[in-house]
Structures are given as structure tokens and as C-alpha cells.
Amino acid sequence: MAKPIKEDHKSDKVGTTGHEWDGIQELNNPLPRWWVWVFYLTIIWGAAYTVAYPAWPLITGATPGVLGASVRADVAAEIQSFDDKNGPIKAKLVAADLTAIEGDEELKSYAMQAGKSVFMNNCAQCHGSGAAGVAGKGYPNLLDNDWLFGGDMTAIHTTITHGVRNTVDPDARNVGLVMPAWSDKASGPLADAASAKFTEEELGSVVHYVLKLSGQEADAAKATAGTQLFADNCAACHGEDGKGNRDMGAPNLTDAVWLYGGDEATLTATLTLGRQGVMPAWGYAGEGVAPRLTEDQIRSVAVYVHSLGGGE
Template identity: 50%
Template sequence: MTDHKQDDVTGIETTGHSWDGIEELNTPLPRWWLWTLYLTIIWGIGYSVAYPAWPMISGATSGLLGWSTRANVAQDIDAHAQKNAQLVTDLLGTDMEALPQDADLNRYAIARGGAVFRANCSQCHGSGAAGAKGYPNLLDDDWLWGGAMADIEYTVRHGIRNEQDADARYSQMPAFGAILGKDDIAAVVEHVISLSSSDFDAALAETGAEVFADNCSACHGDAGQGDRSQGAPNIGDAIWLYGSDRQALTQTVTKARFGVMPPWGGRLEEADIRAVSAYVHSLGGGE
């Protein structure tokens, strides 16, 4: 048995433990601390009974009060939807081209569209919509299919070169590696570089101009200005989706490119499609 002794100096009983002749006092806990402990235990039990607390196999205890964070969030969403119900109705009933003329409605559409963009589009186009290699920059005025409000809405709704929407925008660049020889490809690449840069081989570019006229001008135009009706990019404006160096251009001509954008018509609400179209149009590149 542990031998409890009374400390001669303090008069407090010791725990009976001794380490190198040093004994520990058995000082009692303060009453306020004990009562605080008891109250927190009582409070914890009451909370567990009243509110959701203990995880179970397929859920958690619901609590006697039936309180739910999901229900609270749902109520907040419903309240927000009711508050903006008229704006949503107006957004659905307004012609997209006329939307900027209604300042309040346009402001709401852009704010809502920004949230939709960050949740669904920023993964490819970037949080600031500046794009990346293979993903268009939405801040400039270089559009493959048109930058008017209606054009943007159509692209958002149906997507590009996907297999889910029969109305998706679609264009196909041939892989000229199976059509042209390496010398012709090198020549046409040099010609393409000459359209937007002063650093090129003039003799090779002149040869490439003939190859371009015979194989590329039908889509890109005689001067390389592009054709939005078929999604053919302007290759004379020094704006490149996959890179402008000779290696990147050679790969583009040889193997072609085939970027895909999903259709959002079946994924987003109609109001969200219109809102995100307005947001993209407002970024600076809308026409």
C-alpha cells in the first residue's frame, strides 16, 4: 500500500510517491475547476441528445430538435432564389443582345455568371479567363467562332467538337503529315511565321506561300485571316493557341489539333447559361 504522509511545511497530504527523496503533494483541484468540468459534461450530454452528434453506419444521430445544417443552407438558398426571382425571370425573357442595355439586369447576370464560370469553366480557361496552351484566352478579341453575345451563348450551350450535342460547333483540320512531305510542311510553316513575324527565311516562306494557297487558304483565307463560320483561326495576328515557334507549328500542321469543349446546355440551368455568356462577353473580348 502507498504510505500517505502529511507534509510538515504545508500540512497537505502527499501522494505517497517519492522520487529521489522528493515527495508530491496531493493538492486538491480548485472547486471552480471541478464544477466547470461537471457542467461541460452535462452540457455535452445535453448537446448529444438535442443535436446531431454521433456518427452511425449510414448517417448520424439526428437529435431531438431535428436541427440540420443542410436544411439551413437549403432555406438560405430558397430565400436568395425568391429575392432574385424577378431578375431571373427578366434574364430568361430578355434577348441576349439587348441585355447590356439594362444596367441592373446586366450587373446581376455578370455577377451570377462569374460564379458559374469559377465553378465550371476556370479549370480549363483559368480563374482569370486568360486561358493556357490549348485553352483559349477569353480576355482578348480573338474568337474562333465569334465574340458577339449570341455567338458566345451558342458556344457555351452546345460546346465544340464533342459527341454529346449534335449542334456542337465542329471543324476539322487535316493532319497534313499524311498529305504533304516534310519539305512542304517546313515551307508552309515558314510562310505562316512570315504572316506575323519578321524573323523568317524569305526564300522558304515564298515556297510555303504556294503550298499554303493550294492546301490551307480554303479555310484560313488567302491572307491567313481565318474564317469564323468554320472555326478556322486567324493565323496572321500573332495570337496562338498551341504556340508559335517552329516546333509547335510543325506539330500543328503535321498532326492537326482537335480541342474539345463540353456542351453546358444539359448541365447548367438556362439562367446560368445566359449569365455565364454575359460574364464572358464582359471580360474585355466580347464584341
């Protein structure tokens, strides 16, 4: 048998909110006094915090706060403290002969760790986090031993410092030198850079000659027709044997390593449209402008890249 419901006359003492559901009234009980005081204290604390610390956004920043606290300044100070601690090893790295760094365990250990960080923050966007490049996009694979400008420490350091074909550093590699557009239908600066214009048939002949050079399947008749065209127009950069010229950054056409791809369609596009990939200068940003990377960072990333397996 159900117990009788006891009437609650508490509502007569505290009143109700006026809300009622199925005969059940919501009492208007006051909050505990301690809770109210804690609530008021949090309001006071919040107001005091916005006065003491940066808080209110402005058009160009935020209110600084009377204590002058700055998270950015704290981070900068912490970074500076580590820079100061690493000062001696950085100075030693900058002063060392490039070819001797890998023989000094202390320098090599520091350079590898610092270089990996520099690479991930600045180079991985183009060369990939694993440094294998991006196939068909013109970003070189740094893991193999096929280097346009050489893969020894000095060559890598120079390439990183000055970049390739950029308009900032006058010492950049290949300034003013591009792979021209050879098609007679092409126009623009890359077409103007070509010493001759190929008809569609001639262009196809050169493509098949290059396919033959690299050991791929090629049309024998077209390859034969392209032999003289290659010798007259392409050998100046790529060499008579097609093995390239590092002084000019001209790639070896006889192997299976291709920056943009070595199939017939891609080779046709390369000859038709030309190529002019650019690498920024990391050690020079203009007169009076701080470079993207310091000398110790450039040396560190050069050591890291050289150690990846493709360094000569």
C-alpha cells in the first residue's frame, strides 16, 4: 500500500517562482550565502585581472595591463636564454670548415638536431617532411644522389644560402637562365629565351631522342630525326651526351631521375612550355634586410640534408 504524500508547507515560508508542472511548484530558495560571496569574489577577481593583465582587444593590439605582463615577451626571453646557452656551439659551427663539421661529433650532433628543426619549419613545405620532394611538381628529392648543382657540403650550403633563380639575391644560381619553351606556338619570356623554334614534328623528335637517351621505349625514326636537333639546340646546356652540366644546373637526361617527370607527355610539356623553378635565398633577403636564416642555421640544415643519404 502506497505511503500517503506529505504536504510540504515550506513554500509558505520561502515562496515560489510561480512555475508549476503537474501540481509541482518550484520553490524560490535563496542561494547559500557562501556561494553568493564566492560568486561576487569571482566578479571582482575578473575585473581586477582585466586591469592588471592584457585583456581588452584594441584595433592594433590589446590593453597592456598595469603589470606590463606579456606572454610574447616571456616566450622571447625564454628563446633568448636558449640562444645564449647555445651561443658558444653556434659560434664554433660558424667558424668551422664546412667539410670538417661531420668529423666533429659535438658539432655534428648539434647541427643534426638544429638542422632537422630548421628543415621541418622552412624546407619541408616544398621538399616534403621526408625530403623526398613532390613528384611532378618540380621540388627535388634530396634523398638520392642526383644533384643539379652538386651534393657536397659546399654546394648544398651555397644553394641554400643564395637559392635558385630568385630575383632577390644577385648571387642566386641560374639568374637569367631558364629551360626555354621550344615550341613554335609558344610565346612569352620562356619562348624568347629559346635559340630556335621547333615545329610540332621536330619537338616530338627531340622528345623521342630524350626518351632513347634515358633508356625508355622510343620511336627509332623520330629519335634519329631528333639527334641533330638535340645537338644543335640542347647540348649546349645538357651536354653532347645528355648527362647534364652542374655549372648551369642542367639535369642529366640519361638516368631515371626526373624533376618534373620523364614520360612522353611530361617531356612534351616541358619542351613546349619550358621550366623556370625558383628556390628562395635563405641567407640573403636584400640590402639591410635580415636574412630568413642565420649562418649557423644554414650550416645546420646543410649538414642535415647532406646526411639524409644523397649527400656526396
